[in-house]
Amino acid sequence: MNSLTRRQMAWRAAQDIEDGAYVNLGIGLPTTVSDFIPRDREIVFHSENGILGMGPAPKPGEEDKDLINAGKGLTTLVPGGAYFHHNDAFLMIRGGHLDLALLGAFEVSETGDLANWTTDDPHFAPGVGGAMDLAVGAKEVRAILEHVTKDGTPRIRKRCVYPLTAPHCIKRIYTNLAVMDVTEDGLVVREMVEGIDFPRLQNVTEARLTLANDWRPLAAPLV
C-alpha cells in the first residue's frame, strides 16, 4: 500500500489551493504546505499574529527576532506583505475574509466536526490559540491528518471522541490514504492511494464512507 509521507500529504493539499487565495495554514504539518504551492500561483499567507504575505523561513543571516509566525518560528515577509494588530488579524479570520484555513486535527467526524485543540491529557494544560476562530471563520476549512493514530485507532470518526473545536466546519479531508469530501450524504472518497481497496479503507475508518463514481488514485511525487 502506497501510504503518503507527511510531505506528500502536504504536497497534495497544496495542489488544491487556488491562485489568488488568502490562506491561513495551521501550526505543524499544515505549515509545510506552503513549500509545495505550484510556482505559477500567487497565494497570500495570513498569520494570526498580524501578518499577510508571510514568506518562507529566513535564510541564515536574515533572521529578524520581531518577525515570527503563529508557531513562534522565525519567518519573512514577501513584497506586498503587511503588518497589523491582533484584532484585525482575527477580524480577517472570523469575518470570513480568508478563503481557506487548512488545519491539523486529532479527529474529524463524518459531519465535518473538528477536534484539534485538546486531548484532555491531565499532564498538560489545555491551549486553544486561534483554532476555534479559524474553524468558524474562514470561507472554507480543510483538515490534514494521518488516517489512523500510531496504535491504529481511526481518526475519521462517526462522532469525535475528543472535545470539539467547532461542529460542521470541515469541507475536505486529506490523509495519508485518501482525499475525502464532507457532503450532505456523509464522507465521499474522491481519491485513495494505490494498493488499498475500498473495503480496506473503510476498515480503518470509523465513519461510513462512500466511494465517488469518478474516484481517482491518490498519488504524489517523491517530495
Place this chain on the structure above:
Amino acid sequence: MIDKRMRSLAEAVQGVKSGATVLCSGFGAVGEPVELLNALRETGVRDLVCVANNAGTGDEGLAGLIKEGRVRRIICSYPRTVDPHCFEAAYQAGKIELELVPQGTLSERMRAGAAGIAGFYIKTSVDTRLAEGKELREIDGERYVLEKPIRGDVALCRADRADRWGNLTYRKSARNFNPVMAMAAALTVVQVREMVELGALDPECVATPGIFVDRVVVVREGREGEKP
C-alpha cells in the same frame, strides 16, 4: 506641557497594586515588555490577574511573575508556548487558575473593554466546552455566544518608538496585542526602544495614538530611563 517619559522602570510601574488586573502584551516573547514585567515583580505586588496570549517563556517577564507565585489567575489563549516551564510548574502544583479564551475572542474582549461595549455575540466556541455556562443567542439564523469585555487596571506594552506625547510605532510582528492592550487599561505603560522628538514620528505611521498611553520608558539593550 505633556510629558509621559519616565526616568526609570521603577517609576514606570509605580502605583500598581496587589490584586490588579494586568494586561501583558506579546505573542510568545515577541512584543513582550519583559523589563517592565521584571520591574513589576520587583515592586513585590501579588495576587495579580494577568491577561496575555501565552503564559510566559523562560524565566523572565511574565514567566518570572508566575515563577514567584505573584499571579493568581491567568486569562490566555495558549499557555504553553516556547519554554513554558514556570507556568507548567505552577499549574501542576495547583497554584495558578487558568481561564482559557480563544485568541480572537481574547483580543475582541479587550477591544470591547476599550470601546465602552458591554458585551458582544460571537460565533467562536459555540457548541464547544469553552462556551459552557455562557448565554447563547440565535441571530438571523446563526448561533452566537455572549462574551463580556476585559479591562485592565494596567497594561504593560512594548513598542519600537515613542514621543513624549506617547504616540507609538511598532516593528513587524511585535505589534500583535500591543495596540488593543494599550487601549484597554486604566493605566498604560509602554517600554520603547527609542524616544524621538515630538513631531518626528510620521503621523501616517503612528499605530497607537498617545491618548491611550500614560507612561513611556526607554529600554535599550538592557538600559533604562534615558531621556533625550
